Amino acid sequence: MGGPKKPEQERCAAILAAAYEIALAEGLDAVTARRVATAAGISTGLVFFHFQSKDGLLEALLGVLLDGTLDALSDSGLERLEPWDRLERMIRVELERLVEYHGAVELIFAFYFSRRDDLFRTRIESNFGRYLQAFSPVCREVAVGTRIQGDELAATVVALVQGASIQAIRNPEIFDPEAILATLRAVRPA
Amino acid sequence: MGGPKKPEQERCAAILAAAYEIALAEGLDAVTARRVATAAGISTGLVFFHFQSKDGLLEALLGVLLDGTLDALSDSGLERLEPWDRLERMIRVELERLVEYHGAVELIFAFYFSRRDDLFRTRIESNFGRYLQAFSPVCREVAVGTRIQGDELAATVVALVQGASIQAIRNPEIFDPEAILATLRAVRPA
DNA sequence: CTCTACATTGATCGCACGGTCAATGATCAC
DNA sequence: GTGATCATTGACCGTGCGATCAATGTAGAG
Numbered sequence: 022m023g024g025p026k027k028p029e030q031e032r033c034a035a036i037l038a039a040a041y042e043i044a045l046a047e048g049l050d051a052v053t054a055r056r057v058a059t060a061a062g063i064s065t066g067l068v069f070f071h072f073q074s075k076d077g078l079l080e081a082l083l084g085v086l087l088d089g090t091l092d093a094l095s096d097s098g099l100e101r102l103e104p105w106d107r108l109e110r111m112i113r114v115e116l117e118r119l120v121e122y123h124g125a126v127e128l129i130f131a132f133y134f135s136r137r138d139d140l141f142r143t144r145i146e147s148n149f150g151r152y153l154q155a156f157s158p159v160c161r162e163v164a165v166g167t168r169i170q171g172d173e174l175a176a177t178v179v180a181l182v183q184g185a186s187i188q189a190i191r192n193p194e195i196f197d198p199e200a201i202l203a204t205l206r207a208v209r210p211a
Numbered sequence: 212m213g214g215p216k217k218p219e220q221e222r223c224a225a226i227l228a229a230a231y232e233i234a235l236a237e238g239l240d241a242v243t244a245r246r247v248a249t250a251a252g253i254s255t256g257l258v259f260f261h262f263q264s265k266d267g268l269l270e271a272l273l274g275v276l277l278d279g280t281l282d283a284l285s286d287s288g289l290e291r292l293e294p295w296d297r298l299e300r301m302i303r304v305e306l307e308r309l310v311e312y313h314g315a316v317e318l319i320f321a322f323y324f325s326r327r328d329d330l331f332r333t334r335i336e337s338n339f340g341r342y343l344q345a346f347s348p349v350c351r352e353v354a355v356g357t358r359i360q361g362d363e364l365a366a367t368v369v370a371l372v373q374g375a376s377i378q379a380i381r382n383p384e385i386f387d388p389e390a391i392l393a394t395l396r397a398v399r400p401a
Numbered sequence: 402c403t404c405t406a407c408a409t410t411g412a413t414c415g416c417a418c419g420g421t422c423a424a425t426g427a428t429c430a431c
Numbered sequence: 432g433t434g435a436t437c438a439t440t441g442a443c444c445g446t447g448c449g450a451t452c453a454a455t456g457t458a459g460a461g
Contacts, residue, residue: 047327048325048326048327050325050326053417053418053419054418054419054420055417055418055419063439063440064439064440064441065419065420065440065441066420066421066422066439066440066441066442067438067439067440069419069420069421070438070439071438074419074420075418075419075420127324130320130324131324131325133324134317134320134321134323134324134325135238135240135321135324135325136238136240137237137238149381167397168396169397169398170390170393170394170397172390173390173391173393173394174394174397176378176390176391176394177371177390177391177394177395179374179378180371180374180375180377180391181367181370181371181374182374183373183374183377184369184370184371184372184373184374184375184376184377185370186374187370187373187374188366188369188370188373191339197366200360200362200363200366200367201363201366201367201370203360203363204359204360204363204364204366205367206358207357207358207359207360207364208359208398208399208400209398210398222408243447243449244448244449244450245447245448253409253410254409254410254411255410255411255449255450256409256410256411256450256451257408257410259449259450259451260408260409261408264450265448265449265450402461403460403461404459404460404461405458405459405460405461406457406458406459406460407457407458407459408455408456408457408458409454409455409456409457410452410453410454410455410456411452411453411454412451412453412454413450413451414449414450414451415448415449415450415451416447416448416449416450417446417447417448418445418446418447418448419444419445419446420443420444420445420446421442421443421445422440422441422442422443422444423440423442424439424440425438425439425440426437426438426440427436427437427438428435428436428437428438429434429435429436429437430433430434430435430436431432431433431434431435
């Protein structure tokens with residue numbers, strides 16, 4: 022028994038990488054301590070040594086997913102654009118990210134729907150909530166001088182983006198951000 | 212051994228009802244043959260006698276869910292309305308159904324994301340596809356004489372409705388169809 | 402009443418899972 | 432070199448699962 026020693030950081034990263042790979046390829050259910058250990062080339066016990074429990078491993082995996090996919094929301098660098106252009110630009114960025122990361126986004130939804138307890142949901146919920154916060158300011162600006170209510174527009178935009186994520190998961194090849202963006206431009210008040 | 216005999220139809224319905232109840236209350240993972248049998252007041256073997264396998268039971272349960280929640284899409288009875296009013300009305304109907312059936316819709320998503328194989332996905336996919344078919348005609352009518360493309364509008368509407376379903380699941384108490392509907396009315400071309 | 406076909410039972414199998422742990426290897430300070 | 436510390440192993444435990452099946456009860460046909 023015993024084996025080569027590696028620093029904790031490096032090991033954890035390797036285990037998480039293996040878990041990520043398995044989850045992407047075969048789904049969350051396939052992420053078991055044994056399979057992850059085998060994929061990472063280590064023993065099962067080491068997984069629990071580094072992550073305490075399977076839930077610990079999954080929490081860490083969820084953290085990787087959320088960091089990698091939902092963390093770039095911002096309209097910085099767009100200050101000089103008109104509100105409508107800024108909003109369209111933000112939506113475009115999000116929709117194009119969906120195409121790129123649809124696998125990870127699918128896993129986030131799998132996390133969300135796999136459990137009803139709060140272990141994963143509150144984490145994901147708070148990340149989803151940041152969508153609303155990110156879109157709210159520009160939506161309020163867009164609404165000024167129109168019949169639109171800023172907060173209602175923000176809720177609608179968030180729903181639209183999240184619905185688009187479902188479409189991107191359902192059929193990544195066919196999903197086309199331009200269809201949605203073109204419709205938004207067409208209904209944009211002059 | 213042995214016990215009272217009931218017709219197959221009645222038994223299956225009772226088993227499905229028990230499975231539905233457990234799924235709604237505790238999630239898909241809690242739907243095991245043993246738990247369903249206990250909840251239905253029968254033995255475990257009988258579940259497999261009537262549904263062959265756990266997947267058979269889940270397929271039947273999914274059928275119940277899909278029949279009960281996604282099956283009422285139609286714009287019949289709205290012929291006399293203007294296209295925009297018809298579209299708004301259809302969206303309103305769908306959004307209000309979401310509030311009522313968010314538990315069942317959540318289970319459908321749980322089915323969708325719990326597996327990557329085609330057993331459940333194709334079923335759900337075909338039901339989702341009917342959304343697009345249902346919204347397409349009226350969207351094409353709405354688009355006539357505008358810069359909007361009918362099929363692009365339909366794709367956008369479907370994304371919006373499905374995104375709204377996520378919102379309704381995330382927080383059924385707070386979710387407000389009127390916010391989205393008001394925004395749609397506000398951007399509606401005169 | 403008897404025979405046949407079917408519904409029902411619950412013990413049982415094999416399996417994969419999450420988790421534990423004593424034993425062992427590697428590393429480093431001194 | 433020596434001892435303390437920590438990473439690592441893999442066998443092992445208990446559990447709950449899906450599934451099977453011989454035994455048994457039930458109902459209806461003749």
